[in-house]
Amino acid sequence: MTEFVLECTGVSKKYGKKEVLKNINLQLERGKIIGLLGPNGSGKTTLIKIINGLLTADEGDIKVSGEQIGIESKKIISYLPDRTYLADWMKVKDIVGMFDDFYKDFSREKAEDMLKRLNINEDDRLKTLSKGNKEKVQLILVMSRQAQLYLLDEPIGGVDPAARDYILNTIITNYNPDASVVISTHLISDVEKVLDEAIFINNGEIVLHESVDDIREKYSTSVDGYFREVFKC
Amino acid sequence: MLSKLLKYEFKATSRVFLPAYAVLLIAGAIQKIMLQFGFYNKDMGVFSKILGSIVPSLLGAAVVAIFVVTLVVMINRFRKSLLGREGYLMFTLPVNTSQLILSKAIAVLAWAILSCIIGLITVVILVYDTDFVNFVNDAIGLVGEASRQAGASNVVLFFIETVLTFIFGIVNLTFMIYLCLSIGQLSNKHRGLCAIGAFVGINFVLRNIILAIISNVLFTDKFVPPFYLCGYDTESIVGILQMMNAFMLAGLVIVIIELLIYFFITKYILSNKLNLE
Numbered sequence: 001m002t003e004f005v006l007e008c009t010g011v012s013k014k015y016g017k018k019e020v021l022k023n024i025n026l027q028l029e030r031g032k033i034i035g036l037l038g039p040n041g042s043g044k045t046t047l048i049k050i051i052n053g054l055l056t057a058d059e060g061d062i063k064v065s066g067e068q069i070g071i072e073s074k075k076i077i078s079y080l081p082d083r084t085y086l087a088d089w090m091k092v093k094d095i096v097g098m099f100d101d102f103y104k105d106f107s108r109e110k111a112e113d114m115l116k117r118l119n120i121n122e123d124d125r126l127k128t129l130s131k132g133n134k135e136k137v138q139l140i141l142v143m144s145r146q147a148q149l150y151l152l153d154e155p156i157g158g159v160d161p162a163a164r165d166y167i168l169n170t171i172i173t174n175y176n177p178d179a180s181v182v183i184s185t186h187l188i189s190d191v192e193k194v195l196d197e198a199i200f201i202n203n204g205e206i207v208l209h210e211s212v213d214d215i216r217e218k219y220s221t222s223v224d225g226y227f228r229e230v231f232k233c
Numbered sequence: 234m235l236s237k238l239l240k241y242e243f244k245a246t247s248r249v250f251l252p253a254y255a256v257l258l259i260a261g262a263i264q265k266i267m268l269q270f271g272f273y274n275k276d277m278g279v280f281s282k283i284l285g286s287i288v289p290s291l292l293g294a295a296v297v298a299i300f301v302v303t304l305v306v307m308i309n310r311f312r313k314s315l316l317g318r319e320g321y322l323m324f325t326l327p328v329n330t331s332q333l334i335l336s337k338a339i340a341v342l343a344w345a346i347l348s349c350i351i352g353l354i355t356v357v358i359l360v361y362d363t364d365f366v367n368f369v370n371d372a373i374g375l376v377g378e379a380s381r382q383a384g385a386s387n388v389v390l391f392f393i394e395t396v397l398t399f400i401f402g403i404v405n406l407t408f409m410i411y412l413c414l415s416i417g418q419l420s421n422k423h424r425g426l427c428a429i430g431a432f433v434g435i436n437f438v439l440r441n442i443i444l445a446i447i448s449n450v451l452f453t454d455k456f457v458p459p460f461y462l463c464g465y466d467t468e469s470i471v472g473i474l475q476m477m478n479a480f481m482l483a484g485l486v487i488v489i490i491e492l493l494i495y496f497f498i499t500k501y502i503l504s505n506k507l508n509l510e
Contacts, residue, residue: 052324056506085321089248
């Protein structure tokens with residue numbers, strides 16, 4: 001097993017003339033929960049999509065557990081997009097079955113257990129679920145995998161505070177020393193308590209990558225406070 | 234993995250096709266019963282008049298609907314399930330791009346063939362009577378006669394080529410639509426418009442190039458002489474059949490080359506230039 005779960009070297013991406021990622025260099029260790037923090041339009045989602053293979057970088061190299069982006073990397077990444085990607089006509093149990101079919105590391109019992117905990121009926125059609133419940137189903141699917149890299153893009157944006165706590169708890173209790181979790185968000189105060197490391201990204205550049213403890217010590221403020229200072233409008 | 238993708242593709246598409254087939258077959262059966270008992274001819278007042286106009290138009294609508302549905306599914310399953318938000322799931326599954334494209338294409342081909350079979354069954358239900366049986370017998374006799382005169386192998390080859398042209402024709406159209414949609418998704422703002430533009434472009438440009446190749450390169454005296462120089466005896470059934478077989482084969486080869494080109498460009502775009510909304 002490689003030392004780093006994710007290595008990005010010189011990753012750049014342009015949309016037309018607009019540079020959205022500029023020479024990103026990043027190494028993520030295993031066993032960490034990492035916040036990918038930045039204002040809207042800073043390049044968070046673009047970076048995550050590139051690591052997933054949903055976009056191709058113009059330049060640079062990415063390795064996930066030593067694997068180039070491809071089928072092998074997709075087997076070990078568990079990705080929660082910033083939108084619902086579920087087909088409306090499916091029932092909850094259909095999509096659970098689909099994950100079970102395609103991902104070897106998926107635990108059906110774990111998913112069923114979490115669905116029960118959040119009072120989501122497996123026989124319900126996804127069409128009939130509220131937006132928040134759809135997001136919960138997606139998060140349950142993603143967290144029921146035993147992946148090496150979890151990429152969660154805005155995982156708590158659309159759910160109520162009670163569910164937020166449950167979700168963050170799920171993330172922590174799913175802790176595995178071989179895996180790392182990247183949470184992209186701008187709701188920093190909510191996730192701060194679970195983070196080990198923080199990455200600040202702005203205008204397509206990484207401006208900071210430090211452990212949360214170091215940030216608190218060095219700047220004698222919370223990550224949220226320091227974020228507000230760095231990205232002051 | 235392709236079999237798993239196909240399983241979900243058939244699950245997703247059967248929701249649309251099975252009810253459509255049911256409507257078609259039921260409407261066909263009702264119409265048949267009406268005709269059988271001379272219902273439309275009996276004087277039953279307004280009621281029979283209403284039914285007499287509703288059932289046939291329902292049947293006609295169902296036939297048209299099946300083919301429209303097939304085309305719509307061909308377009309929409311690719312557009313929505315791969316290039317729409319469901320694409321976020323499909324493109325992060327541990328499968329390769331070829332498998333994703335093929336699963337969509339194989340499913341739609343199977344439905345297109347099934348649609349034709351169901352359509353045929355409906356027609357047979359409707360027109361089945363002694364005249365129809367005689368007609369079929371005559372047709373079989375005609376084929377037998379043709380086999381005797383033109384050689385069974387030529388007739389068999391003709392049927393095989395006809396079926397293959399039909400099948401690969403559908404695949405060709407499917408892959409062309411996939412390519413157009415893939416080109417369309419490269420645009421950030423005008424996906425639909427770009428896809429339509431690509432469709433027009435591919436058809437005009439490609440058809441003209443192929444026509445030019447056929448008329449200027451292939452079918453000159455040097456490579457393939459025109460049929461009147463090929464030595465086919467256009468006076469005899471054998472000669473005409475052989476000529477038709479040769480032409481169909483050439484057409485089939487072109488159709489297959491085209492669809493391979495469509496497929497590989499689509500695969501390239503989706504692997505390297507994916508641009509999900």
